[in-house]
Amino acid sequence: MSDDPHAATGGRDIHTVRFPAADPPDQVAVLIVGAGPVGLSAAVELTARGVPVAVVDAARSVVLVRAGAMGHSPRTVEHFRRWGLLHRIRAAWTFPPEWNRGIRLVTSLAGHDLVPVRPLGDGPGRFSLARPIRRPQTALQQVFLDHLRQRGVTVAGGWRVEQLDEVGDGVRVTVTETTTGATRTIRSDYVIGADGGSSTVRRLAGIGRDGEHATEKMFRLVVRTAEGALGPAPSGTNIVVNQKASGFLAAISTREWRVYAGPYALDAEPAESELLATARAAFGTDVDLELASATTFYHATRIAQTFRRGRVLLAGDAAHVRTPGGNLGEGFGDVVNLGWKLAAVHSGLAPEALLDSYDAERRPHNWRIADHALDRSRRSRAVLAEIRAGGIPDDADLSPAAEARRAEIGELLTGDGGNRGEAPGVTFDERYDASGVIWHEPGQLADETPWAAAVYEDDPRPGHRAPDLYVDPWGDTLYDRLGDDFGLLVLGDDRTVEHALTAEAAARGLRLTVVHLTDGPSRYRYGTETGSILIRPDQHVAWRGDTLPPGGAAAVLDRILALPHASKGTTTMADYLDFTAPVGLRTRGTVLIVPGRGESTATYRRLGARLAADSYRVRVAPAPIIDDTDVPGSLDRYASLLADAVKGVGEDGPVTPLVLVGADTGAAVVAGLVTRPAPDAAWWPAAVVLAGLPGGTAYQAENWDDELDGRTHCPVHRGVLSDDPSVRPGSLTEPIPPLLLETAYAGTADLPHLLLAGADDPYSDRERLARLAESLPLARLAVVHGGHHDVLNDLQHRTVAAEIVTFLEALRSGPPLAPIIQTAHSAW
Ligand SMILES: Cc1cc2nc3c(=O)[nH]c(=O)nc-3n(C[C@H](O)[C@H](O)[C@H](O)COP(=O)(O)OP(=O)(O)OC[C@H]3O[C@@H](n4cnc5c(N)ncnc54)[C@H](O)[C@@H]3O)c2cc1C
Structure with a gap:
């Protein structure tokens, strides 16, 4: 036997992976906290996209004997291949790979097989051209570290993150060297917290977790x-x-x-x-x-309440932990989803709003997987108990009865309750159905077969993983062709869509690879002989169609990059901003906020957080886009957006009462919608709040300062509006279709209405508003002293939020609607 401890691996030390002893930089675009497999892969992904990154880790090394993940799914192997690291990962084996004969189900290593050993297949799997692989996560870390060293990326071991402050347009992170106690600050545009299950970044960002604790x-x-x-x-x-x-x-x-x-x-x-x-x-x-x-x-689920707070993003175990057996795969999935988005924001191709879709896409996906994993682990433990209760023959027992019992055990293990059922849905079905940056097809979300762990079929509908395929008989694959870029598959002879999208992409500096699929089997895999399919860099379908929608290529790219698109007739993007009641408190109701002209969902971050602090579930929907040639159609489209918006707000639907709060044209749309009774619609509210309902007067702000003066005198909110690239200056000068205002002011709906108006709002028509209040059967008109047009976000925002909470609480105790507090005496 050799004395060399690494003889079997040709001299490679497989036991210890050492992080470089480096000083962290003073400044970097993206700071990654944690040199675990997720943090290092995030550095690989972002570096490939030209984003300057640095990684810090509190530890100086990691060791094989403490490594968690060993098995990696074909989906994960697809990522390894795109990163150009698959071959190196294969070469980083820690025991001879020929020891693996698939996953054998046995009574013991020396004992009996409980199910026949399946021969190793040599072709690609059914849903992927990749095969699963087994390598300990430390081996992956070593490969990632080598790759990053070759690209000059700083990875600094022995630096612990202690403090995190968001400062204007960046984050200041304080790190301490674990050996000397020396501290440094690192200024970055964004921080990725990939610091594992007990994430310090998550705690410092004030993000709680939901889920089940282990017993x-x-x-x-x-x-x-x-x-x-x-x-x-x-x-x-x-x-x-x-x-x-x-x-x-x-x-x-x-x-x-x-x-x-x-x-x-x-x-x-x-x-x-x-x-x-x-x-x-x-x-x-x-x-x-x-x-x-x-x-x-532990067999437990702990999922962060949001994967993004401002400039802090969580990935991997920092964002979600679940019953072991694949959580790293979801971590890599986070990285691949986030990488291209962060790069698009960094290069100015997309606004920060694109990062909200990271949470909207990854968090629901992780919940699905975690719920399945916990359920499966409970079921397999019940089966194990049943097997043990029925007896397991001793390995030495070779009698026919013992053989028969072993076969029976094999069947119990591979049956429905056992742990061995295939779960292709977990591996491949990362569909993003709550995303606002996917151009879902009309009715798609309602029609789709629900997600299921045991089921997966290639389905190139928007939001789903785009199936990979060979593009030639010599082994070139679609994913290799697309690489890190957006991809456009062109299936027919009509090149109109291709020309429009390539021109629009070129004008924006967006890298788009066009692939013409002419052969039958490839087209068959995509289920169509015609049309085009736009694929995101994370290999998910963003849009497909034979022709471009109204607004053309610009509308499509705007939506998938989360840019506001002003062209008429398009549906708005379903990009929501969510707030949940504090952990441990029961949700008291649901508030859907509908912004107005020029506003983004982020405009309502403060109001959302405040109402949520009072235990209301809040979702901010995107502002409606109103086509002045088709007001009823615009209302219809917004109604379907609201139907979509309420779907995801609670496990069993929205907690009632559901209240719509509209501001500016959002108020006009809400008022218009409730004139058309639809009590069976999921979005139909118990009451509405109309804030800053415009009177139709065309006050012309001359510049941004002037517009801000008309909107709000709250210095914080003026900053919020000015710093948000999604907010459109000049939008308040956009005319409102007269038919929309007429519909809004003709309201007679018998729902409780709270009308909020700023006394100094240059856009309101108080007389018209008073007439509306009087004509409505259940209305309260509250005028805010000194309030301007953005009455929800002016200096009096706390009092206004309190007025809304008072209204909500009264609703909860009604009907009949009555004030909870009566002033018996007041000296002011
Ligand atoms: C028993 C078991 C089996 C598993 N099997 C599998 C499997 O087969 N397949 C699979 O995909 N997954 C599996 N997993 C899950 C997998 O191990 C984890 O999902 C994975 O380690 C998560 O990687 P990460 O990079 O997010 O976090 P980690 O690997 O935990 O890395 C976090 C890093 O952050 C650093 N850090 C922490 N705090 C700070 C701080 N304040 N400052 C700086 N650095 C900090 C830590 O030192 C650490 O290096 C298994 C897990 C277990 C427990």
């Missing part, structure tokens, strides 16, 4: 054997089921194996001898074992 704990053991003790090529990846051990028994090096023990009570501290006895039962032989490491993990 028991599990141990992940790494045990060491003598070299060759298990034969020359033992089966490297096994799932063991016997009376003492259960779960993975997997080689991580030629001498070290991972095995699981538990469940134990949360406060249990089992003796080493007990843990080793479980490990020995998994091997099924009396092999000499040394305990190299024992770490705890």
